[in-house]
Amino acid sequence: MNVLGTIFSINTLAAAIxxxxxxxxxxxxxxxSERSGVINIGLEGMILTGxxxxxxxxxxxxxxxxxxxxxxxxxxxxxxxxxxxxxxxEADHVVAGVGINILSLGFTTWLMQVIWGQKGASPQVAxxxxxxxxxxxxxxxxxxxxxxxxxxxxLMFIIVISSWYLxxxxxxxxxxxxxxxxxxxxxxxGINIRFIKYFSVTxxxxxxxxGGSYLSLGHLNWFSSNMSAGRGYMALAANIxxxxxxxxxxxxxxxxxxxxAVQMRLQGMNLNIASEFIQMLPYVLTxxxxxxxxxxxxxxxxxxxxxxxxx
Amino acid sequence: xxINAVEMKNISKSFGSVKANDSIDxxxxxxxxxxxxxxxxxxxxxxxxxxxxxxNKDQGQIxxxxxxxxxxxxxxxxxxxxxxxxxHFMLVDRFSIIENIIAGxxxxxTWGTSIDKxxxxxxxxEISQNFGFDLDPEALIENLxxxxxxxxxxxxxxxxxxxxxxxxxxTAVLTPQExxxxxxxxxxxxxxxxxxxxxxxxxxxxxxxxxRITILRDGKKIGTVxxxxxxxxxxxxxxxxREVLLDLEKSSKNPGKEIFSIKNLSYKNPxxxxxxxxxxxxxxxxxxxxxxGVEGNGQLELEEIIAGLKAPDSGEILFNSQKIxxxxxxxxRNMGLAHIPSDRNKYGxxxxxxxxKNILLGSEWNPEFKNKFxxxxxxxxxxxDQILKEYDVRFSGKNSRASELSGGNQQKLIIGRELSxxxxxxxxxxxxxxxxIGAIEFIHRQLLKIREEDKAVFLISAELDELxxxxxxxxxxxxxxxxxxxxxxxxxxxxxxxxxxxxxxEER
Ligand SMILES: Nc1ncnc2c1ncn2[C@@H]1O[C@H](COP(=O)(O)OP(=O)(O)O)[C@@H](O)[C@H]1O
Ligand SMILES: [Mg+2]
Numbered sequence: 001m002n003v004l005g006t007i008f009s010i011n012t013l014a015a016a017i018x019x020x021x022x023x024x025x026x027x028x029x030x031x032x033s034e035r036s037g038v039i040n041i042g043l044e045g046m047i048l049t050g051x052x053x054x055x056x057x058x059x060x061x062x063x064x065x066x067x068x069x070x071x072x073x074x075x076x077x078x079x080x081x082x083x084x085x086x087x088x089x090e091a092d093h094v095v096a097g098v099g100i101n102i103l104s105l106g107f108t109t110w111l112m113q114v115i116w117g118q119k120g121a122s123p124q125v126a127x128x129x130x131x132x133x134x135x136x137x138x139x140x141x142x143x144x145x146x147x148x149x150x151x152x153x154x155l156m157f158i159i160v161i162s163s164w165y166l167x168x169x170x171x172x173x174x175x176x177x178x179x180x181x182x183x184x185x186x187x188x189x190g191i192n193i194r195f196i197k198y199f200s201v202t203x204x205x206x207x208x209x210x211g212g213s214y215l216s217l218g219h220l221n222w223f224s225s226n227m228s229a230g231r232g233y234m235a236l237a238a239n240i241x242x243x244x245x246x247x248x249x250x251x252x253x254x255x256x257x258x259x260x261a262v263q264m265r266l267q268g269m270n271l272n273i274a275s276e277f278i279q280m281l282p283y284v285l286t287x288x289x290x291x292x293x294x295x296x297x298x299x300x301x302x303x304x305x306x307x308x309x310x311x
Numbered sequence: 312x313x314i315n316a317v318e319m320k321n322i323s324k325s326f327g328s329v330k331a332n333d334s335i336d337x338x339x340x341x342x343x344x345x346x347x348x349x350x351x352x353x354x355x356x357x358x359x360x361x362x363x364x365x366x367n368k369d370q371g372q373i374x375x376x377x378x379x380x381x382x383x384x385x386x387x388x389x390x391x392x393x394x395x396x397x398x399h400f401m402l403v404d405r406f407s408i409i410e411n412i413i414a415g416x417x418x419x420x421t422w423g424t425s426i427d428k429x430x431x432x433x434x435x436x437e438i439s440q441n442f443g444f445d446l447d448p449e450a451l452i453e454n455l456x457x458x459x460x461x462x463x464x465x466x467x468x469x470x471x472x473x474x475x476x477x478x479x480x481x482t483a484v485l486t487p488q489e490x491x492x493x494x495x496x497x498x499x500x501x502x503x504x505x506x507x508x509x510x511x512x513x514x515x516x517x518x519x520x521x522x523r524i525t526i527l528r529d530g531k532k533i534g535t536v537x538x539x540x541x542x543x544x545x546x547x548x549x550x551x552x553r554e555v556l557l558d559l560e561k562s563s564k565n566p567g568k569e570i571f572s573i574k575n576l577s578y579k580n581p582x583x584x585x586x587x588x589x590x591x592x593x594x595x596x597x598x599x600x601x602x603x604g605v606e607g608n609g610q611l612e613l614e615e616i617i618a619g620l621k622a623p624d625s626g627e628i629l630f631n632s633q634k635i636x637x638x639x640x641x642x643x644r645n646m647g648l649a650h651i652p653s654d655r656n657k658y659g660x661x662x663x664x665x666x667x668k669n670i671l672l673g674s675e676w677n678p679e680f681k682n683k684f685x686x687x688x689x690x691x692x693x694x695x696d697q698i699l700k701e702y703d704v705r706f707s708g709k710n711s712r713a714s715e716l717s718g719g720n721q722q723k724l725i726i727g728r729e730l731s732x733x734x735x736x737x738x739x740x741x742x743x744x745x746x747x748i749g750a751i752e753f754i755h756r757q758l759l760k761i762r763e764e765d766k767a768v769f770l771i772s773a774e775l776d777e778l779x780x781x782x783x784x785x786x787x788x789x790x791x792x793x794x795x796x797x798x799x800x801x802x803x804x805x806x807x808x809x810x811x812x813x814x815x816x817e818e819r
């Protein structure tokens with residue numbers, strides 16, 4: 001069998017697009033948060049909570065649409081909580097972020113017991129139907145790929161592009177970037193940095209949770225324990241590798257997702273390699289890219305620091 | 312009735328137990344340049360930060376143009392048409408001039424959703440040309456000189472249509488030329504009927520530019536005077552609270568024989584690329600040699616090479632006719648080298664150590680401080696007390712750590728340690744940087760005393776006053792080259808300033 005042909009096929013790409021959604025959305029969220037100066041390790045927990053809230057919302061309402069709304073709300077709440085700790089209480093960002101992750105893991109596992117009485121996975125819930133966009137089907141090459149997908153996939157493309165526009169073309173975006181570089185300077189220009197940070201961090205929670213809801217409502221139609229499986233950390237890496245730019249973050253997420261898709265197809269091919277090694281691929285890539293990208297990249301100057309106006 | 316652009320009444324502000332402002336009254340007439348004068352820590356920044364809404368006051372009232380106002384944040388101050396140029400620049404290095412100027416008040420198009428870069432550029436260009444600033448609005452801050460960055464700060468205020476400009480120690484970072492240019496800008500702003508509050512602790516600047524002067528000391532207002540009714544000596548006394556000797560008495564004496572010398576020394580800094588080129592300097596007993604230059608022209612490299620912290624690429628160093636080019640720092644110190652480092656927090660002190668341990672630094676191996684194998688703490692403590700007294704180091708408690716001292720007292724601690732070791736050659740780099748007038752006077756007298764004792768001093772400084780009043784000979788360094796040298800009488804301040812900025816002697 002032609003290994004390369006299988007790897008670099010349209011099917012692999014289609015799988016990659018499905019895999020990229022949560023990573024890319026969380027990476028864009030990370031771009032907002034970190035551009036405003038708040039390190040967001042909590043993306044992992046935000047994805048997980050979004051996936052859980054999505055499943056719960058869909059389970060009770062019978063509608064995946066309400067599931068997504070529930071996920072967005074849960075993401076916003078988690079984002080606000082994280083904002084409160086990092087911005088108002090001036091907690092260390094990394095510690096608070098790890099806290100968010102542990103909280104999310106424990107909380108979702110426990111609630112799963114309470115709601116469904118089981119530890120491993122939820123029952124099937126109503127998932128999002130795929131939607132067809134006929135015009136896209138006429139595109140050469142990518143037509144098949146883009147014609148029919150979950151609505152969240154299309155939403156992701158829109159979000160990636162409009163987030164880039166928001167950050168780099170609008171007044172709000174300039175203020176977010178200013179705050180992350182030099183909050184004191186932003187303050188002296190009359191910019192409301194507390195609002196800017198709250199907005200950015202909460203938005204990152206919403207976006208990560210939307211990504212999470214895709215896991216439980218778009219990709220699969222149930223929630224399982226620790227469903228995020230490190231995607232939040234990959235998103236964090238993608239955000240850095242993408243230079244805190246939504247477009248770059250998306251491209252980097254695509255790289256991870258594609259490696260993951262390749263890994264899955266390789267496993268399906270019964271090659272003479274231990275499957276554990278193949279499964280490691282995306283994670284090894286994350287480590288390598290982070291090690292390389294961190295050296296070269298230039299994060300927002302005030303990333304991770306605290307600043308309060310009016311002492 | 313005259314209009315007071317700013318009137319602050321009975322302003323107080325404490326940080327913990329420190330009363331940074333203590334019932335201060337301060338008023339500024341419309342259209343004047345009002346100088347706020349005081350030593351480090353006197354409360355100048357605190358007062359204007361309250362005015363600009365960066366700090367909350369504990370008590371007091373503020374009026375702008377005779378109208379009572381409440382200013383809770385900088386946005387409120389901007390609304391009252393105030394603009395502030397901060398002691399530490401408030402600029403984002405990697406952003407363009409335009410982005411730094413417009414942030415917070417961006418001109419927009421397409422229903423406010425996107426920034427109108429064209430409109431912004433036009434407005435920024437207009438301000439820039441009005442005041443003769445020659446700046447490309449698209450340039451990144453990190454590619455600008457310090458003086459240019461300051462102009463961007465001024466443009467930020469003007470873009471917001473400020474009528475009252477507050478400049479917090481704007482000259483601290485400037486070369487003498489840049490300071491002159493800033494003063495010209497301030498004069499033209501004054502012609503434009505803007506009100507200027509100018510903060511400094513330098514007397515000559517005050518006398519040059521101010522209309523009126525308010526002096527603060529220890530958080531209290533000492534008084535407000537007209538420039539024309541006062542003298543530098545009176546101002547200094549008000550600032551320090553006692554008689555200060557501004558003019559140092561330097562005896563005329565002939566230098567003795569050479570004690571230390573640098574021959575054909577070259578070095579290339581691998582990081583910055585700066586090159587020291589064939590430096591030759593000879594130091595004689597009983598002589599102070601001053602090295603003038605804008606920071607970053609090779610002084611630091613030269614300092615570190617002399618101290619033995621860096622090895623030169625070529626050339627040699629002689630101490631008492633002995634080659635010490637490859638000799639370790641510790642050995643050099645044993646031979647009689649004292650070093651007052653330019654970066655006192657990096658090389659001079661361990662902030663977390665007690666005063667006594669800081670006094671011990673560099674002498675750990677000295678048998679004098681040892682009691683068999685252990686440090687003789689009784690002896691050390693006595694020795695420390697003596698130095699603290701002799702060098703007038705003021706500290707709060709017996710167990711104070713070095714980091715708890717004020718800048719001036721840290722410096723006196725270092726100087727005490729270094730000069731009490733009986734050195735033959737004193738390398739004093741920026742010995743009075745960030746230090747109050749009172750302490751400056753003290754340090755200067757110590758250096759002159761060393762000279763009286765027939766020891767040699769190498770004074771590296773960016774302060775022209777200091778160089779002119781202490782040195783016997785002056786060298787000027789520019790981009791790693793000694794571009795001029797001579798007796799101190801052969802230079803005047805203006806000429807030194809030009810030489811430091813890279814103009815050659817013939818050009819003039
Ligand atoms: N944010 C702050 N926190 C604690 N202490 C401060 C703060 N700002 C100023 N101080 C203290 O208030 C006093 C006055 O400082 P400052 O106004 O900066 O003086 P100046 O500008 O005249 O040098 C100093 O003792 C300083 O240590
Ligand atoms: Mg100050």
